[in-house]
Amino acid sequence: MENATQAHDPAQVEDAIHVEDLRVVRGGNEVLHEITLTVPRGSVTGLLGPSGCGKTTLMRAIVGVQLIAGGRVEVLGQPAGSPALRARVARDARERVGYVTQAPSVYGDLTVLENLRYFAAIVQADSERVAEVLAAVGLAGREGQLTSSLSGGQRARVSLASALLGRPELLVLDEPTVGLDPVLRAELWKMFHALADEGTTLLVSSHVMDEAAECDRLLLMRDGALLAQATPQELRDRTGEEDLGRAFLAMIEAGVA
Amino acid sequence: MSARVTAATAQRVLWQIRHDPRTVALLIVVPCFLLVLLRYVFDGREDTFQQIGAPLCGLFPFIIMFLVTSITMLRERTTGTLERLMTLPLAKLDLLAGYGIAFGLLAAAQAAAVCLVGFALLGLDAPHGAALVALLAIANALLGMALGLLVSAFARTEFQAVQFMPALVLPQLLLCGLFVARDVMAPVLEVVAWTLPLTYAYDALARATDPAALGSELWLDLLAVAAAGLAAVALGALTLRRRTA
Numbered sequence: 001m002e003n004a005t006q007a008h009d010p011a012q013v014e015d016a017i018h019v020e021d022l023r024v025v026r027g028g029n030e031v032l033h034e035i036t037l038t039v040p041r042g043s044v045t046g047l048l049g050p051s052g053c054g055k056t057t058l059m060r061a062i063v064g065v066q067l068i069a070g071g072r073v074e075v076l077g078q079p080a081g082s083p084a085l086r087a088r089v090a091r092d093a094r095e096r097v098g099y100v101t102q103a104p105s106v107y108g109d110l111t112v113l114e115n116l117r118y119f120a121a122i123v124q125a126d127s128e129r130v131a132e133v134l135a136a137v138g139l140a141g142r143e144g145q146l147t148s149s150l151s152g153g154q155r156a157r158v159s160l161a162s163a164l165l166g167r168p169e170l171l172v173l174d175e176p177t178v179g180l181d182p183v184l185r186a187e188l189w190k191m192f193h194a195l196a197d198e199g200t201t202l203l204v205s206s207h208v209m210d211e212a213a214e215c216d217r218l219l220l221m222r223d224g225a226l227l228a229q230a231t232p233q234e235l236r237d238r239t240g241e242e243d244l245g246r247a248f249l250a251m252i253e254a255g256v257a
Numbered sequence: 258m259s260a261r262v263t264a265a266t267a268q269r270v271l272w273q274i275r276h277d278p279r280t281v282a283l284l285i286v287v288p289c290f291l292l293v294l295l296r297y298v299f300d301g302r303e304d305t306f307q308q309i310g311a312p313l314c315g316l317f318p319f320i321i322m323f324l325v326t327s328i329t330m331l332r333e334r335t336t337g338t339l340e341r342l343m344t345l346p347l348a349k350l351d352l353l354a355g356y357g358i359a360f361g362l363l364a365a366a367q368a369a370a371v372c373l374v375g376f377a378l379l380g381l382d383a384p385h386g387a388a389l390v391a392l393l394a395i396a397n398a399l400l401g402m403a404l405g406l407l408v409s410a411f412a413r414t415e416f417q418a419v420q421f422m423p424a425l426v427l428p429q430l431l432l433c434g435l436f437v438a439r440d441v442m443a444p445v446l447e448v449v450a451w452t453l454p455l456t457y458a459y460d461a462l463a464r465a466t467d468p469a470a471l472g473s474e475l476w477l478d479l480l481a482v483a484a485a486g487l488a489a490v491a492l493g494a495l496t497l498r499r500r501t502a
Binding site for chain 2: 106
């Protein structure tokens with residue numbers, strides 16, 4: 001625990017995300033059960049688990065668009081979803097939180113460039129930054145194309161590029177590599193690590209275990225509960241399994257037993 | 258609220274409209290075509306055409322903008338763009354005002370075309386000027402937009418959103434006095450009509466297309482339209498939630 005003076009200065013808070021006893025109820029069912037976790041700053045944290053286990057709901061709670069039934073979610077030293085996390089203090093300041101949903105949330109009836117220019121206007125990014133993020137996601141040269149005419153993977157990258165515009169301190173990415181070819185996937189992971197090296201915190205969800213090895217830290221989820229939070233190596237040591245998929249399975253079996 | 262974000266939103270909506278020229282053409286051409294049709298339906302009954310056609314010029318934009326807005330807002334909700342916007346430094350009023358400006362411009366183009374066809378080509382009378390009718394048309398378009406925004410929150414699919422048109426707009430059109438004078442309706446309907454915003458929109462248009470001198474009633478009607486529009490926007494803004502279940 002930090003001392004009191006540090007805890008009052010958001011920039012000094014070491015954890016980017018702090019979740020305590022989070023409960024979410026949807027349609028009368030509790031879908032997240034007392035989740036407690038922390039995500040350190042400047043790291044790539046993987047949120048892994050089978051589809052339907054509550055990854056998206058947890059991410060929505062972290063970006064503050066999910067109604068929660070109980071518990072506490074703190075992001076960058078502020079309650080999740082508080083207006084302070086949306087506001088930009090100054091023109092050149094970094095955006096606080098960027099969120100990329102699983103389904104690309106961009107306008108299909110706009111061109112790639114028009115989509116980015118609109119979101120750039122909102123977060124006060126200039127046209128240089130627009131060109132930068134387009135290059136970063138490998139969409140340079142596609143500016144004039146109508147977004148609805150792109151492939152699913154390309155649309156997902158327009159969505160990702162839009163979230164990168166404001167250079168957010170925390171990037172929450174819901175299954176950003178689904179349906180991408182292996183080369184592109186490797187490139188995106190390289191970019192995620194480059195962003196983390198610059199101090200960005202990334203929370204990346206995936207349901208494929210072979211992406212777990214790419215992460216600095218892992219959050220393993222199943223049926224709305226958190227099974228483990230550990231580094232890939234800790235997980236291997238704890239279970240005695242070299243393969244992370246098998247390690248996950250071992251964790252589940254240990255939990256059931 | 259920020260003028261920069263509002264302007265960017267209005268521009269974005271206009272970009273979207275520009276990429277759909279067929280819709281723009283339909284928005285402009287269809288009301289004009291219907292008006293021409295009406296002219297020949299009432300061939301030889303110029304009085305009736307004047308009585309219905311002239312106010313109708315100012316009611317088309319209400320009907321169309323209701324439909325366009327309810328579908329557009331539903332798309333913002335279902336494609337996740339609304340959720341993204343709600344995580345960005347954008348005030349709800351920026352979004353609503355941006356849509357208001359863009360659709361207001363579209364309504365102005367539509368009103369100009371319909372009024373041109375009606376008053377210049379088909380011989381309808383605008384004793385107080387066609388511009389007054391066009392201005393009322395834009396006000397009615399904004400009312401339609403506000404109501405469309407509100408009902409979009411209650412539709413989960415585009416099919417449902419389309420059904421709100423016959424469900425909420427046609428009854429208002431029937432009761433407002435356009436086709437049948439309200440005082441010959443069943444008394445209960447006359448009372449119901451007074452609670453519907455389109456009644457006031459129609460009254461204003463009826464006064465603006467009647468040779469009698471314009472009284473203060475026109476402004477009272479316009480005030481009622483504005484109040485209904487603002488109430489619908491306020492309720493609609495409540496349906497734009499930052500947090501959802």
